[in-house]
Amino acid sequence: MGPRVHRQWRRAAVAQGELRGVVAMDGPSGTGKSTVARGLASALGAGYLDTGAMYRAVTLAVLRAGTDPADGAAVLRVAEGVDLGIGTDPADRAVTLGGEDVSAEIRGPQVTAAVSAVSAVAGVRDLLVARQRLVISETRARSGGIVVEGRDIGTVVAPDAPLKVYLTASADARAARRSAQDAREGRTSTVDATRADVERRDTFDSTRAVSPLRPAVDAIEVDTTDLGVEAVLERLLAVVRERGLGAAVPGAAGA
Template identity: 45%
Template structure:
């Protein structure tokens, strides 16, 4: 890219936004930020030090002080607390089952907003831009992003996609997809495109087509600097 570029990608679980965002960031030579992983890291850290999730003030205080470190290389993004890498741990059921407890804490969200904006600025400084994905990225975290996209998909497609990822039945993923989205939507908006946000529906397209669709939106927004070729897979 010839000038700094921030791409914000919103959307519910199971739309493919994480894998697509990484591929787009890699294609464009930008940093990649998974903001959802930040909430997962906090949930893991609260479990690790035995903070009571019912004590919202304690959770919020821990959010302000824990040593979260996000590696933003799209080819190998990392999550650590202090010197401990927790990339795998934050995807385990123990964290998945409680992450909404921290993500719906408004004081936590305020702290994470500050952290996320700082990381976006870091990505711009060091990589010339960043693809930031998660929830309420297009409306709260980066409302002034150069490109704002809402990735969406049908409930059936989202459950099927997650079940393939976890190698379990589609119905068993309902709590991870539908129930969590219902809970999280009480504090953030990630199911309806705000003004100026482009919707990309991935219900009936595969990974390559999803990447191509996002790259096309970027191309339309910023002009001729974008390589529209897509990775294999």
């Protein structure tokens, strides 16, 4: 059986959602993608989907099974049997495997080191893209809108999204942010080691044969190197209004 996605959200928040449609947010690690995507979804009373967490959860399942992440056929067999749960509430990043909360474990160094190889398996991507589209459809039917983050949302998962955003930042800024996040969440890392890992993943993700990391041709590119989260949110909320996709909830941008 393929991954089973559990739909979780704050019903009161999304029932009065201000966003109409899909915001596709892509970019490499450390650009602030998750923080911005969750903030935007919260500001607009919309659903939220972290597709990267889905690939990380499958990667954790692969590692737990003792499967070589480079063995594509074996990785796909594991992925096909995964019971994956993921929330669509921006205030709740819960990710489960077989009902077990693995939200913290999927952010660990072992998963980070293996996730690019697992996510490069064509069959895994086909499986999860289908699930991602299902989540998007069901969330839109309930709340009207959803912010989806990942590395191929605007190009593959939701190519018809009315707003596509591609976040970038310098390698130094991204490494510093990742290291700070690791420290906050109790993981040990150095900026140099994190930068090497960031650059490794960039190369792997941007050169893979299936769904390489790249901005959609019609994406708005935002360099977040010198921008705080609130500045990025203000810019994106303005674009949402300009395109008639919704209006920000007063005072919610800083949520």
